[in-house]
Amino acid sequence: MIEDRKLEVLRAIVEDYVSTQEPVGSKALVERHNLGVSPATIRNDMAALEDEGYIAQPHTSAGRIPTDKGYRLFVDRLSSVKPLSAPERRAIQTFLDGAMDLDDIVSRTVRLLAQLTRQVAVVQYPSLSRSSVRHVEILPLTTTRLLVVLITTTGRVEQRVVETASETPEVLLGELRAQLNAATVGVRLEEAAGRLTDLPQRFTAEERPFVSAVLSALLESLVEEHEDRVVLAGTANLVRFGPDFPHSISPVLEALEEQMVLLRLLGEASDPAVLTVRIGSENAHEGLAGTSVVSVGYGSEGETLAKLGVLGPTRMDYPGTMGAVRAVARYVGKIVGDS
Amino acid sequence: MIEDRKLEVLRAIVEDYVSTQEPVGSKALVERHNLGVSPATIRNDMAALEDEGYIAQPHTSAGRIPTDKGYRLFVDRLSSVKPLSAPERRAIQTFLDGAMDLDDIVSRTVRLLAQLTRQVAVVQYPSLSRSSVRHVEILPLTTTRLLVVLITTTGRVEQRVVETASETPEVLLGELRAQLNAATVGVRLEEAAGRLTDLPQRFTAEERPFVSAVLSALLESLVEEHEDRVVLAGTANLVRFGPDFPHSISPVLEALEEQMVLLRLLGEASDPAVLTVRIGSENAHEGLAGTSVVSVGYGSEGETLAKLGVLGPTRMDYPGTMGAVRAVARYVGKIVGDS
DNA sequence: CGCTGGCACTCCTACCGGCGGAGTGCCAAG
DNA sequence: CTTGGCACTCCGCCGGTAGGAGTGCCAGCG
Numbered sequence: 001m002i003e004d005r006k007l008e009v010l011r012a013i014v015e016d017y018v019s020t021q022e023p024v025g026s027k028a029l030v031e032r033h034n035l036g037v038s039p040a041t042i043r044n045d046m047a048a049l050e051d052e053g054y055i056a057q058p059h060t061s062a063g064r065i066p067t068d069k070g071y072r073l074f075v076d077r078l079s080s081v082k083p084l085s086a087p088e089r090r091a092i093q094t095f096l097d098g099a100m101d102l103d104d105i106v107s108r109t110v111r112l113l114a115q116l117t118r119q120v121a122v123v124q125y126p127s128l129s130r131s132s133v134r135h136v137e138i139l140p141l142t143t144t145r146l147l148v149v150l151i152t153t154t155g156r157v158e159q160r161v162v163e164t165a166s167e168t169p170e171v172l173l174g175e176l177r178a179q180l181n182a183a184t185v186g187v188r189l190e191e192a193a194g195r196l197t198d199l200p201q202r203f204t205a206e207e208r209p210f211v212s213a214v215l216s217a218l219l220e221s222l223v224e225e226h227e228d229r230v231v232l233a234g235t236a237n238l239v240r241f242g243p244d245f246p247h248s249i250s251p252v253l254e255a256l257e258e259q260m261v262l263l264r265l266l267g268e269a270s271d272p273a274v275l276t277v278r279i280g281s282e283n284a285h286e287g288l289a290g291t292s293v294v295s296v297g298y299g300s301e302g303e304t305l306a307k308l309g310v311l312g313p314t315r316m317d318y319p320g321t322m323g324a325v326r327a328v329a330r331y332v333g334k335i336v337g338d339s
Numbered sequence: 340m341i342e343d344r345k346l347e348v349l350r351a352i353v354e355d356y357v358s359t360q361e362p363v364g365s366k367a368l369v370e371r372h373n374l375g376v377s378p379a380t381i382r383n384d385m386a387a388l389e390d391e392g393y394i395a396q397p398h399t400s401a402g403r404i405p406t407d408k409g410y411r412l413f414v415d416r417l418s419s420v421k422p423l424s425a426p427e428r429r430a431i432q433t434f435l436d437g438a439m440d441l442d443d444i445v446s447r448t449v450r451l452l453a454q455l456t457r458q459v460a461v462v463q464y465p466s467l468s469r470s471s472v473r474h475v476e477i478l479p480l481t482t483t484r485l486l487v488v489l490i491t492t493t494g495r496v497e498q499r500v501v502e503t504a505s506e507t508p509e510v511l512l513g514e515l516r517a518q519l520n521a522a523t524v525g526v527r528l529e530e531a532a533g534r535l536t537d538l539p540q541r542f543t544a545e546e547r548p549f550v551s552a553v554l555s556a557l558l559e560s561l562v563e564e565h566e567d568r569v570v571l572a573g574t575a576n577l578v579r580f581g582p583d584f585p586h587s588i589s590p591v592l593e594a595l596e597e598q599m600v601l602l603r604l605l606g607e608a609s610d611p612a613v614l615t616v617r618i619g620s621e622n623a624h625e626g627l628a629g630t631s632v633v634s635v636g637y638g639s640e641g642e643t644l645a646k647l648g649v650l651g652p653t654r655m656d657y658p659g660t661m662g663a664v665r666a667v668a669r670y671v672g673k674i675v676g677d678s
Numbered sequence: 679c680g681c682t683g684g685c686a687c688t689c690c691t692a693c694c695g696g697c698g699g700a701g702t703g704c705c706a707a708g
Numbered sequence: 709c710t711t712g713g714c715a716c717t718c719c720g721c722c723g724g725t726a727g728g729a730g731t732g733c734c735a736g737c738g
Contacts, residue, residue, distance in 0.1 A: 025701050038711055043702070061702050061717045101500060135478050139490060147494050151478060155486050159496050161440060235574065236592035249588075253575035341680075364730050377682055382731070400688045400731050681737085688731080697722085708711075 006045045008035060010054055011078040013046075014066050018315050023063030068280035068314065071292070075277050075318050082319035084327045088116065092331050099335070102126070102155055106231055109308065109332050114234025116324045119312035120256065122295075124266055125229045126305040126336055131156065133184040133192050138177050138214060143167045148214055150221040152189065154336075160217035168210050172203075176211060180218065193222050228306060230262045241290070241313045251287025256311075261285060265293050266307040272297030273304055275326055280314045290314055294321050298329035300337020308332070341384070347374060348384045349393055350417040353405050357654050362402030407619035407653065410631070414616050414657050421658035423666045427455065431670050438674070441465070441494055445570055448647065448671050453573025455663045458651035459595065461634075463605055464568045465493065465644040465675055472523040472531050477516050477553060482506045487553055489560040491528065499556035507549050511542075515550060519557065532561050567645060569601045580629070580652040590626025595650075600624060604632050605646040611636030612643055614665055619653045629653055633660050637668040639676020647671070 012033045016024040026039040026046060035042065046064055049055045054070035057063065066074065084092075095112045099105045106123055113121035131154040139147045146162040179199060184192040196215060203211050235256065238249050255261045265283065275296045281289055288311075295309025310325055351372045355363040365378040365385060374381065385403055388394045393409035396402065405413065423431070434451045438444045445462055452460035476488040485501040518538060523531040535554060542550050574595065577588050594600045604622065614635045620628055627650075634648025649664055 023701090027701075039701095040711055040713090041709080044710085047703080057702085059718065061700075062719075063701065134480070134486070135476065137474065137476060137488075137490070139474050141473070141492060141494050147473070147490065149476075149488070149490065149496060151476070151486065151488065153480060155480055155498070155500055157488060157496050157498050159494070161494055233596060235596065236589050238592070239589045250575050250578045253577070257572060257574065362730090366730075378730095379682055379684090380680080383681085386732080396731085398689065400729075401690075402730065679738105683736090684734090686731105686733090689729095691726105691728085693726085694724090695722105698720095700717105700719090702715105702717080704715090705713090706711100707713105708709105 005035065006049060007078060009042060009045045010049055010070060011074060013055055013064055014070065014074045017065050018317055021315065023058055023065050025063035068282065071279045071314055079319045081275070081326060082323040084323050089327065092328060096331055096335060105332065105335060109328060110231050110233040113308065113310060113324065113328050114237065116328065117310045117312065117321050119237050119310045119316065119321065120232060120234045121310050122230060122232045122262055122266060123308040124263070124306040126154065132186055132188045136177065136180045136184060136218065138173055140168060140173065146214060148217045148221070150218060158221040160221055162213050162217045164210055164213055172207055172210060176214060189222050193219055230259055232256060232262065248290055252291060255285060255287050265311070266295050266309055272307060275322055277318065277322065292316055294325050296325055296329045298333040298336070300333050305336060344374065345384045345388060346417060348381060349388055349409060350413060352394060352403055353409065353413045356404050357656055360654065362397055362404050364402040407621065410618045410653055418658045420614070420665060421662040423662050428666065431667060435670055435674060444671065444674060448667060449570050449572040452647065452649060452663065452667050453576065455667065456649045456651065456660050458576050458649050458655065458660065459571060459573045460649050461569060461571045461601055461605060462647040463602070463645040470495065471525055471527045475516065475519045475523060475557065477512055479507060479512065485553060487556045487560070489557060497560040499560055501552050501556045503549055503552055511546055511549060515553060528561050532558055567602070569598055571595060571601065587629055591630060594624060594626050604650070605634050605648050611646060614661055616657065616661065631655055633664050635664055635668045637672040637675070639672050644675060
């Protein structure tokens with residue numbers, strides 16, 4: 001079937017281009033892959049592929065390079081996720097075991113991922129939603145400033161500073177602390193907010209302002225799982241993105257400094273449980289035109305706690321990168337689930 | 340005096356090289372600066388400066404560029420810190436005011452500094468030593484895992500996870516919590532450790548393991564002011580460090596990902612209160628050979644809480660950068676002091 | 679003794695033209 | 709539909725050249 005061969009040609013082009021970083025021509029193709037046909041035939045197929053927008057040539061009479069559309073077809077239909085090698089698996093294990101602290105887990109993960117893929121790794125802190133409230137603390141910082149601290153069963157600590165109009169009476173503080181803990185301790189974060197709705201009614205009118213100020217801070221802490229922290233590593237790998245340098249690296253660095261951009265990069269996927277690949281212009285962020293993002297959610301027992309991923313040039317090794325991302329996500333999910 | 344003029348020539352070379360990024364020759368020098376002598380005279384001075392190691396030529400019959408030693412002399416004796424312009428001062432003010440959260444202050448500061456200097460900014464979180472203990476909390480996470488939380492008057496929260504051999508009795512936990520708070524609340528962090536030395540003796544022998552485990556975690560939190568967090572911004576500015584690209588940018592990016600390196604970069608100065616400049620090879624970290632660091636401590640009332648600084652190419656605008664760093668440090672010091 | 683103009687020399691950079699190679703598109707034949 | 713052939717295009721490399729910037733040295737002058 002001619003259609004089949006055309007796809008085969010596309011796959012060959014992607015693979016060769018990824019490994020050589022140079023436009024690939026018809027002759028080189030037939031030599032490196034044993035397609036049973038002549039260069040001329042390949043040329044016809046290539047012309048067709050170009051018409052359909054899967055490949056392009058940088059200039060006339062040069063080899064072809066895949067377009068974003070070409071990569072898309074490649075990852076969708078022409079490639080399978082490459083499982084990691086045994087030594088790689090072992091590396092993951094030894095590198096991630098021995099981390100206890102949540103911070104430690106995340107920081108090890110991101111460095112591991114960067115090292116494994118030799119690209120830029122991004123890891124989002126596990127969402128709070130899965131965990132429940134361990135303790136709520138309220139402390140006066142200054143006369144008109146309170147610190148509200150939320151501690152979760154995963155050992156995570158969220159804090160908020162609250163401004164009050166006047167000094168908060170010590171008694172009220174104690175009472176409020178007791179009430180809050182009584183209402184929320186042991187409750188899942190997503191449900192905890194609901195348990196607090198009737199709280200203001202248990203206080204007098206003049207106490208209400210304090211109560212609601214503290215309450216809103218606490219609710220923020222509870223709800224704000226989406227404004228999660230994100231860490232990254234491997235920015236030094238950016239230099240290998242290509243020889244076309246300031247043109248390409250600077251906007252990427254800028255984008256990487258924006259928490260929001262990073263979060264959207266990870267977050268935009270429809271189903272978090274499945275490995276997503278966003279290729280070049282699909283990222284809809286100028287400056288990230290030449291980069292692809294491979295991301296997936298991680299968590300335990302089918303529930304996604306957060307996401308992690310890798311950012312690299314569109315001309316990346318998709319099967320390998322996808323394999324690494326998936327493997328790391330699974331392993332981290334297990335670890336997070338245990339603790 | 341010929342010596343005076345030689346220094347003048349060195350200053351001119353540094354200034355011209357910094358602004359043009361190109362080796363500067365004798366003719367261009369006399370044109371741009373009105374030294375009252377001829378190019379030939381300058382050439383003699385330049386030859387002398389080169390013999391003394393202050394300048395060098397990339398290749399024969401090219402202009403001169405300053406050496407690290409030349410920059411050193413320049414910052415020590417030939418330049419004065421340039422005060423910021425009025426609009427710049429205003430920018431600092433409007434940018435930093437309106438930050439309340441400590442996190443917010445730090446993150447705004449680092450971005451501001453990066454923007455102002457157009458280089459890479461590094462800011463260390465304020466040290467804890469100045470503040471005192473507000474509250475200590477101990478919570479069981481799992482049966483054999485405790486979370487120890489230290490909250491300070493500056494609103495900072497430190498946490499540690501403690502493993503215990505067996506389950507901790509609820510009563511002991513309450514007692515320990517009470518004792519810890521009684522002993523430390525209101526005490527400065529640096530003194531708090533001292534108040535805890537006799538604590539284990541107040542418990543029975545079988546309680547001791549729990550007590551000392553918790554205690555050591557708490558002491559870590561108290562003492563570990565040096566392992567402070569560091570944030571940075573402006574890495575995109577790295578691309579302007581020079582056209583000699585992978586050779587120069589990659590090791591710098593790697594260094595910047597190492598917390599330890601960053602901390603040492605800021606920390607190595609002798610007197611934290613005074614503006615320090617470390618030039619090129621003075622940084623004693625290969626990969627940072629072509630970069631200089633301008634850093635200074637910040638804090639309130641003469642006490643240094645932490646440091647901040649800027650990292651840029653050795654060919655940076657030292658007076659301007661020093662001015663910006665100093666101004667930002669002063670302003671942040673004020674803000675941190677207020678809160 | 680220091681400054682100056684002149685001069686020869688070096689070395690880098692940019693520019694140009696030619697060449698080879700890789701690759702293409704097209705066509706006619708199998 | 710495939711294939712070999714062929715002419716054409718275009719890039720990248722090479723070597724040589726011209727120009728320019730800058731230097732070092734020297735002899736003369738105040």
